[in-house]
Amino acid sequence: xxxxxxxxxGSVQAxxxxxxxxxxxxxxxxxxxxxxxxxxxxxxxxxxxxxxxxSSGGGSTFYADSxxxxxxxxxxxxxxxxxxxxxxxxxxxxxxxxxxxxxxxFCNWSLSRGGAGMDYWGKGTLVTxxx
Numbered sequence: 419x420x421x422x423x424x425x426x427x428g429s430v431q432a433x434x435x436x437x438x439x440x441x442x443x444x445x446x447x448x449x450x451x452x453x454x455x456x457x458x459x460x461x462x463x464x465x466x467x468x469x470x471x472x473s474s475g476g477g478s479t480f481y482a483d484s485x486x487x488x489x490x491x492x493x494x495x496x497x498x499x500x501x502x503x504x505x506x507x508x509x510x511x512x513x514x515x516x517x518x519x520x521x522x523x524f525c526n527w528s529l530s531r532g533g534a535g536m537d538y539w540g541k542g543t544l545v546t547x548x549x
Contacts, residue, residue, distance in 0.1 A: 419445040420538040422517050427543030440500040440517035450498040454525035457502045458533040459513035468529030480526040509549040514542040
């Protein structure tokens, strides 16, 4: 079992920044560095979509076109933590943000599938951007 807890959401004005965090607790016998991690979001009335994913070792990152150049995903394997730095926020970024994990090196394919195939999910943190 992998438990994921997101934090850092809130309400900011357009153009502002937020940093999301996801703390992982691993009970599977594998280390956090065995898991590809990702951020996904779901806006009201819309399907869940991929935001960014990072390989298990942290060396490869992938982003949705809508956030490229504005968001940065990173991880600290020593702290079992995942981060999402969000800059130049737009009203369209308003959504519940979820972190997810899958025990594999890569999971970039999950971006276009709204996270389908990711094995573990947090409960989310709400981001609200006012224009």
